Amino acid sequence: xxxxxxxxxxxxxxxxxxxxxxxxxxxxxxxxxxxxxxxxxxxxxxxxxxxxxxxxxxxxxxxxxxxxxxxxxxxxxxxxxxxxxxxxxxxxxxxxxxxxxxxxxxxxxxxxxxxxxxxxxxxxxxxxxxxxxxxxxxxxxx
Amino acid sequence: xxxxxxxxxxxxxxxxxxxxxxxxxxxxxxxxxxxxxxxxxxxxxxxxxxxxxxxxxxxxxxxxxxxxxxxxxxxxxxxxxxxxxxxxxxxxxxxxxxxxxxxxxxxxxxxxxxxxxxxxxxxxxxxxxxxxxxxxxxxxxx
Amino acid sequence: xxxxxxxxxxxxxxxxxxxxxxxxxxxxxxxxxxxxxxxxxxxxxxxxxxxxxxxxxxxxxxxxxxxxxxxxxxxxxxxxxxxxxxxxxxxxxxxxxxxxxxxxxxxxxxxxxxxxxxxxxxxxxxxxxxxxxxxxxxxxxx
Amino acid sequence: xxxxxxxxxxxxxxxxxxxxxxxxxxxxxxxxxxxxxxxxxxxxxxxxxxxxxxxxxxxxxxxxxxxxxxxxxxxxxxxxxxxxxxxxxxxxxxxxxxxxxxxxxxxxxxxxxxxxxxxxxxxxxxxxxxxxxxxxxxxxxx
Numbered sequence: 001x002x003x004x005x006x007x008x009x010x011x012x013x014x015x016x017x018x019x020x021x022x023x024x025x026x027x028x029x030x031x032x033x034x035x036x037x038x039x040x041x042x043x044x045x046x047x048x049x050x051x052x053x054x055x056x057x058x059x060x061x062x063x064x065x066x067x068x069x070x071x072x073x074x075x076x077x078x079x080x081x082x083x084x085x086x087x088x089x090x091x092x093x094x095x096x097x098x099x100x101x102x103x104x105x106x107x108x109x110x111x112x113x114x115x116x117x118x119x120x121x122x123x124x125x126x127x128x129x130x131x132x133x134x135x136x137x138x139x140x141x142x
Numbered sequence: 143x144x145x146x147x148x149x150x151x152x153x154x155x156x157x158x159x160x161x162x163x164x165x166x167x168x169x170x171x172x173x174x175x176x177x178x179x180x181x182x183x184x185x186x187x188x189x190x191x192x193x194x195x196x197x198x199x200x201x202x203x204x205x206x207x208x209x210x211x212x213x214x215x216x217x218x219x220x221x222x223x224x225x226x227x228x229x230x231x232x233x234x235x236x237x238x239x240x241x242x243x244x245x246x247x248x249x250x251x252x253x254x255x256x257x258x259x260x261x262x263x264x265x266x267x268x269x270x271x272x273x274x275x276x277x278x279x280x281x282x283x284x
Numbered sequence: 285x286x287x288x289x290x291x292x293x294x295x296x297x298x299x300x301x302x303x304x305x306x307x308x309x310x311x312x313x314x315x316x317x318x319x320x321x322x323x324x325x326x327x328x329x330x331x332x333x334x335x336x337x338x339x340x341x342x343x344x345x346x347x348x349x350x351x352x353x354x355x356x357x358x359x360x361x362x363x364x365x366x367x368x369x370x371x372x373x374x375x376x377x378x379x380x381x382x383x384x385x386x387x388x389x390x391x392x393x394x395x396x397x398x399x400x401x402x403x404x405x406x407x408x409x410x411x412x413x414x415x416x417x418x419x420x421x422x423x424x425x426x
Numbered sequence: 427x428x429x430x431x432x433x434x435x436x437x438x439x440x441x442x443x444x445x446x447x448x449x450x451x452x453x454x455x456x457x458x459x460x461x462x463x464x465x466x467x468x469x470x471x472x473x474x475x476x477x478x479x480x481x482x483x484x485x486x487x488x489x490x491x492x493x494x495x496x497x498x499x500x501x502x503x504x505x506x507x508x509x510x511x512x513x514x515x516x517x518x519x520x521x522x523x524x525x526x527x528x529x530x531x532x533x534x535x536x537x538x539x540x541x542x543x544x545x546x547x548x549x550x551x552x553x554x555x556x557x558x559x560x561x562x563x564x565x566x567x568x
Contacts (some may be wrong), residue, residue: 001419010327036332038337041328051322052322053322057232077228091231097226107347150468164432176476177320183469186467234376349477366511366522367500369507370520372514373520375480
């Protein structure tokens with residue numbers, strides 16, 4: 001598996017939103033990016049606020065930017081807030097230090113894309129991202 | 143009520159400034175935005191400093207961006223400073239973590255706009271925003 | 285009809301892509317925005333290049349920014365290139381002067397969103413946008 | 427007269443909008459800036475599109491930025507498009523090469539602010555700006 005297709009991306013989003021509905025979460029926004037950080041597909045549920053597309057994208061793009069999940073970026077920001085804060089100025093899509101952004105890897109372990117979700121708690125956002133990735137038969141970066 | 147008109151916006155601003163005068167507050171700046179975060183009307187009182195238009199706008203635009211008042215964003219920033227700080231880079235009009243930015247909702251509970259005020263204490267700024275919204279016969283988001 | 289729902293947006297995209305397939309067009313990217321210019325849904329077909337999300341978004345966001353289709357903005361740019369060129373610096377999502385960005389209006393004639401498509405010729409992009417809007421039971425701005 | 431007050435700014439806007447109504451123009455957006463290019467007051471009429479606040483502001487701010495009306499900047503752009511085009515990247519509020527942005531001068535001939543209007547033809551926009559300035563008892567830069 002060397003590439004996330006649009007079909008994969010749509011499955012990830014649909015499954016993530018189903019997971020959110022199953023858990024009774026707030027309206028979610030889900031972005032799927034290619035390994036270069038460019039949007040493949042996105043959906044924002046009714047009632048979600050206006051910056052959610054940028055937040056979902058920044059969780060995923062930031063993960064690809066640093067090579068770790070946005071949860072790990074959140075941990076890094078707790079230790080080194082100025083370092084993470086300084087990245088906003090040089091990362092066109094942002095780097096968002098909160099769980100919900102997960103890198104998807106191919107069979108060789110290299111990133112083939114990323115998923116970013118926002119809307120509920122960061123933990124729940126991430127849980128839905130992982131559910132979406134699994135539903136598409138893909139694997140998150142460990 | 144599905145739309146804030148310019149007439150509403152002018153009433154909100156005039157009434158907010160009257161409230162400020164009644165309370166003897168410092169010079170205020172008041173922005174009223176449509177639900178997409180675009181300016182409908184703005185007034186800056188004599189003596190207010192130069193960034194006040196951007197601050198008032200960022201309070202209101204940030205509230206719409208995240209779907210909560212700028213007071214709540216202030217609370218979020220106290221808990222998670224790096225998360226809120228990271229939004230500045232991806233929100234063209236900013237996200238300002240201090241009271242004074244209030245979402246206005248329509249009959250169906252969806253945002254129809256927002257008001258942002260700056261100039262005095264954040265608490266007083268918010269109080270004037272609420273007074274303006276009430277004077278226009280509109281409702282703030284709970 | 286005062287609001288484009290996510291269900292509408294997904295129908296618009298699916299139908300626009302079906303139209304593209306029917307016509308044998310190159311890989312398309314389709315963005316659907318709310319009336320404030322914020323993304324509701326997006327899909328990029330396999331093989332489309334990296335800036336397509338931004339181009340599709342800029343066609344739709346530019347249309348909402350100026351209140352006319354991106355085709356009309358293209359005509360304006362032919363007459364007044366410096367005027368249209370100057371807008372890029374003040375429009376966070378850009379203003380793109382080429383057909384394919386179409387405003388969707390509600391029963392009262394006000395914008396309720398916009399569709400932006402890129403990938404094939406501008407004329408074909410627009411044709412797919414119109415097909416998508418019609419399939420969702422919505423109306424383009426005349 | 428060394429300063430445009432908020433009262434002046436409100437009179438300029440109200441009078442400019444009255445002129446527009448008298449002439450049957452499309453919905454207008456009117457910005458009044460202080461001599462540093464910072465917003466004093468703004469109103470956007472119902473039905474005006476989303477980028478109008480930025481366009482009105484850029485007409486006025488660009489005029490102050492270069493010390494000439496935005497009509498003159500339009501003439502400059504016709505002669506030297508790359509020069510005017512390059513300013514967008516360094517002018518935070520933009521430089522807009524089309525009539526409708528007019529500098530207001532004090533008794534000593536120095537700028538005390540500027541008015542920017544957008545919504546109808548550039549000529550009509552400028553005509554309303556001049557009407558507003560005159561109604562406030564102020565003088566445009568010759």
